[in-house]
Amino acid sequence: MASTDPLAQAFVKFSVEAGVLRFGDFKTKAGRQSPYFFNTGLFDDGAKLARLGEFYARRLIASGLEFDMLFGPAYKGITLAAAVAIGLAREGKSVPYAYNRKEAKDHGEGGLLVGAPVKGRVLIIDDVITDGASKREAAELIRAAGATPVGVAITMDRQERASDTSADNRSGVQYVEQELGLRVLSIATLADLMQFLADTDDPALQANMARVEVYRQRYGV
Numbered sequence: 001m002a003s004t005d006p007l008a009q010a011f012v013k014f015s016v017e018a019g020v021l022r023f024g025d026f027k028t029k030a031g032r033q034s035p036y037f038f039n040t041g042l043f044d045d046g047a048k049l050a051r052l053g054e055f056y057a058r059r060l061i062a063s064g065l066e067f068d069m070l071f072g073p074a075y076k077g078i079t080l081a082a083a084v085a086i087g088l089a090r091e092g093k094s095v096p097y098a099y100n101r102k103e104a105k106d107h108g109e110g111g112l113l114v115g116a117p118v119k120g121r122v123l124i125i126d127d128v129i130t131d132g133a134s135k136r137e138a139a140e141l142i143r144a145a146g147a148t149p150v151g152v153a154i155t156m157d158r159q160e161r162a163s164d165t166s167a168d169n170r171s172g173v174q175y176v177e178q179e180l181g182l183r184v185l186s187i188a189t190l191a192d193l194m195q196f197l198a199d200t201d202d203p204a205l206q207a208n209m210a211r212v213e214v215y216r217q218r219y220g221v
């Protein structure tokens with residue numbers, strides 16, 4: 001469980017300070033009461049978005065994963081893919097990016113896809129994975145365009161089972177890796193979050209550790 005990944009630790013700290021990673025009582029998409037929630041939509045100004053793009057870019061470059069372009073699934077993935085494209089360009093790796101509309105446009109240039117032609121090895125950029133259904137849809141869109149999805153980059157891997165009702169005990173990340181054959185890169189994980197709580201000298205933050213641990217024991221993978 002211990003994590004000493006400096007990029008992940010810096011990212012958790014940044015996310016807590018930005019109010020994106022919060023502690024309290026939150027309902028997840030799976031219907032669980034979670035003691036923490038990561039709301040990527042709260043990277044809501046230019047400085048935070050620029051830093052977020054930098055974190056993704058550094059994680060992607062460190063991973064060694066080879067890709068030709070980025071794809072951001074609507075809606076949240078659109079902004080994120082743009083931020084990552086800028087972050088990568090700042091690291092000296094400028095790549096094309098594209099995104100989709102949720103509803104096809106029937107006038108002007110028309111269609112579902114916007115941005116660079118979708119071709120080659122495509123990396124999907126999104127916020128989180130819950131059960132992986134929307135990543136499967138994104139991968140299908142990419143394949144339908146004649147390109148090859150190779151991975152998904154997200155902010156935080158919650159490392160918890162996707163469902164309480166299915167016999168499948170895997171997390172959404174494991175599903176995407178094993179069933180869709182895509183590599184998943186996350187800037188940080190639940191393990192990184194727990195390490196941050198263990199190390200912080202802020203007692204108010206550290207007080208959340210016990211509840212997060214209970215949650216992890218119950219739902220963690």
Ligand SMILES: O=P(O)(O)OC[C@H]1O[C@H](OP(=O)(O)OP(=O)(O)O)[C@H](O)[C@@H]1O
Pocket residue numbers: 073074075076077126127128129130131132133134135172
């Ligand atoms: O495990 P997954 O099936 O990938 O689900 C997770 C995705 O679902 C939500 O987005 P949603 O598709 O609702 O679109 P949004 O970006 O418009 O909120 C969420 O923001 C994730 O991106």
Ligand SMILES: O=C(O)c1cc(=O)[nH]c(=O)[nH]1
Pocket residue numbers: 027028029030036037038039040127128130158
């Ligand atoms: O499970 C979810 O729905 C979920 C959890 C989380 O921390 N962040 C998020 O955007 N969704």
